[in-house]
Amino acid sequence: MTTLRRYFSLWLDLCRISLVQEMMFKVNFLLWIVVEALWFGLQLAFMGVLYRHTDSIGGWSKWEVILLSGCSQFLMQLVSIVFMTNLTNLSELIRTGKLDFFLLLPVNARFLISTRKFEVGNCINALLGLAVMAWALAELRHVPTVAQVCGFVLLCGAGLVVHYALMTMLATMAFWTVRSQGIVWGYYNLFNIARLPDSAFPRGVFKAVFTFALPMLLVSNVPSKLLVGRLESPREMLLLVGMAGLGFALSEWLWRRALRQYTSASS
Amino acid sequence: MRKYLHVLGIGIQNTLVYRVNFLFRAALGLIPLLGTIFVWRTIYGGKPPGDHVAGYSLAAMTSYYLLVTFVDALTAVAEDDWQIAADIKDGNISQFLLKPVDYFLYRFCLYVSGRAIYTTVALVPVAIFAWFQREHLVAPADLTAALGFAASTLMAGLLQFLLAYTSALLAFWVLDVSTFIFILFALEYIASGHLFPLDLLPPALTKLLMLTPYPYLCHFPVSVYLGRVNDADLARGLAAQAVWVVLGFGLAKFVWSRGIRRYSAAGG
Numbered sequence: 001m002t003t004l005r006r007y008f009s010l011w012l013d014l015c016r017i018s019l020v021q022e023m024m025f026k027v028n029f030l031l032w033i034v035v036e037a038l039w040f041g042l043q044l045a046f047m048g049v050l051y052r053h054t055d056s057i058g059g060w061s062k063w064e065v066i067l068l069s070g071c072s073q074f075l076m077q078l079v080s081i082v083f084m085t086n087l088t089n090l091s092e093l094i095r096t097g098k099l100d101f102f103l104l105l106p107v108n109a110r111f112l113i114s115t116r117k118f119e120v121g122n123c124i125n126a127l128l129g130l131a132v133m134a135w136a137l138a139e140l141r142h143v144p145t146v147a148q149v150c151g152f153v154l155l156c157g158a159g160l161v162v163h164y165a166l167m168t169m170l171a172t173m174a175f176w177t178v179r180s181q182g183i184v185w186g187y188y189n190l191f192n193i194a195r196l197p198d199s200a201f202p203r204g205v206f207k208a209v210f211t212f213a214l215p216m217l218l219v220s221n222v223p224s225k226l227l228v229g230r231l232e233s234p235r236e237m238l239l240l241v242g243m244a245g246l247g248f249a250l251s252e253w254l255w256r257r258a259l260r261q262y263t264s265a266s267s
Numbered sequence: 268m269r270k271y272l273h274v275l276g277i278g279i280q281n282t283l284v285y286r287v288n289f290l291f292r293a294a295l296g297l298i299p300l301l302g303t304i305f306v307w308r309t310i311y312g313g314k315p316p317g318d319h320v321a322g323y324s325l326a327a328m329t330s331y332y333l334l335v336t337f338v339d340a341l342t343a344v345a346e347d348d349w350q351i352a353a354d355i356k357d358g359n360i361s362q363f364l365l366k367p368v369d370y371f372l373y374r375f376c377l378y379v380s381g382r383a384i385y386t387t388v389a390l391v392p393v394a395i396f397a398w399f400q401r402e403h404l405v406a407p408a409d410l411t412a413a414l415g416f417a418a419s420t421l422m423a424g425l426l427q428f429l430l431a432y433t434s435a436l437l438a439f440w441v442l443d444v445s446t447f448i449f450i451l452f453a454l455e456y457i458a459s460g461h462l463f464p465l466d467l468l469p470p471a472l473t474k475l476l477m478l479t480p481y482p483y484l485c486h487f488p489v490s491v492y493l494g495r496v497n498d499a500d501l502a503r504g505l506a507a508q509a510v511w512v513v514l515g516f517g518l519a520k521f522v523w524s525r526g527i528r529r530y531s532a533a534g535g
Contacts, residue, residue: 031446038453046462053320053467054310186291192299200309206301 010107011115018118029121036080036125040073043195044132058199064228065197067136071227072195072220074129075156079163080122084187086114087167091174097265110255114168137227144227152227155237158244159219165247166190166214168255175258194220215243270368271376278380286388293340293389297396300336304329304400321466327493329403331464333396334489339461340382340389342424342484344431347378351435352444355526358533371432371519378428408494415501419488422508426484429515430455436519439526460486466495480511 022029047069051062060068090113093099102109137144144152167187193216201207201217210217218240225231282289311318311325323331351374354360363370397404407413434451437444456462458481465473465486476482487504490496496504 025443028443028446031450035446035449035453038450042453042457042462045457049463049467050306050310052469054313056313057306058309186295189295189298193302196302196306200306201302202305206305 007107007111014116015118015120019120022120033121033124036077036122037128040069040125040128040132043069043073058197060197060199061140063136063139064224064230067133067140067228068197068220068224069195070129070132070136071156071224072129072191074126074133075159075163075194075220076191077122077126077129078156078160079167081119081126083114083164083167085117085119087171089117090171094174094262095265099262100264103259109259110168110252114164133227140228142228144229148227148229151237152223155223155226155240158241159223161244162215162219162240162247165244165251168251172251172254172258175262190214190216193217197221211239212243215240215247218243271372274368274373274376275380278377279384281377282381282384286384289385289388290391293385294392296336297392300332300396304332307332321464322495323464323466326403326405328464329400330405330493331489333393333400333404334492335461335485336393338420338423338485338488340386340393341420342382342427344378344427345381345385347374347381347428348431348435348448349445350377351432352438352448355436355438355530356442356533358531360530361532364527371523374432375428378431382424405493407492411498411501412491412494412496415496415505416488416492418505419483419491419508422505422512423484423488425512426480426508426515429512429519430480430484433515433519433522436522436526439529455481455484458482459484460489464490466490480515483508483511 044066047062047065050057051065055061057065090099093102093113099113102112105112170187193210196217198207198211198217198221201210207217218236222231222236222240226237231237307328308325310320311328314320317324320328360370363373407416430451434448435444437447441447458465458476458479460482465476465482468476483504487496487508491501491504
């Protein structure tokens, strides 16, 4: 317990430092919030346009899909807040040899590298995602039960772990290739799949890959379905939680393997 | 002229270094495309067979997105805007002010060579993808459509470059242009017909958008290919595109001449 407390207070310190740094460029800080919100608006506009020409996509109504978009946005922003920048920087740490510094500190190196910079600005956009979900729930005239909300929070946590594990594995590739700046760009393409309703995809290779190998069709679909009561069986929930556990274990294994053959640079 | 050919050669050599990067980029870009196509198929699947959405059959809709990918590979700027902004910020353009090389033409040569290499590399995954989708692929409507497509894609490329060049010149005035570039990119993404054919919007909105240069970056060439533009509109559209290119060129030159007065040649 004391370890957990120590890491939590360490994380709070990192957040505080990030906030101070961020406030040095206030206009830029605000403009980034606008950029992210604009892209979210685009996705919603796309869904709005689709539903001008149809009433349902694979059994999903317009507001259910908007709720899904909101959930996907919420998760993506959480990933951006905590991990995205940090994992993208990993290749730079490896290239310059600055990683040595983190390995020498008396804390878990993976923890420090994954959470060093806290992106304050994305908090606004995460809240925006939640607001859109609330709006969609109101349009659907659906009041989720306490159990549904609790389950939703837990499943979002599992979704977050899946995203984190996949991104870590991608970023860890930099130990072998040194360059991996393409990660963010590549990952945005995967995020795009996460906001689409799973039933729009026929059984086949595509669906299998994005359910079992890169579980993008689970991360925001399962929590959203639970929240609106569309979930037919608890199997999908178990699958998402299982994928989160498996993903995390795999990423930890890969991380350790990669560290073992790290030779440092310029020292 | 010879010196610009040389720049073209250097550009090709430089971008060839990134060929694997390009291949990954093009292949990964197909994932969301495939997602969108699946969603459209599901929408068409829920309708009576042979039904159209805003005049698009399923084949036309699939072709629309594939053509967008193709036009995008041919015309989209990759790193050009970031590099131009960085050149200004780091004071690298000073050398162009002293040498008999025009920075605009220099950048344009680099853009052309980058696109040539990217398209060649991207053609591999896109062609494989198109082959899998071949039953939903339509050929150009007729010879006029094919020629019109070629001409309008060429001008779309010019417009893309002018847009990137001019927005990167904002670096003369602000320290960090990335947010502005992303905002412009977001606008372009929706208003140029990247996300969906613009005819799916309410007609009044489509008309309004056609008054801006955005549809001429992507939606217009693709519509020409699909034979959705009649001869009179084709002529008018190409003329409008040409006018936008000229205006864009004028604006780029104007912004450059104003910017250069503020230029402080940071870093010597």
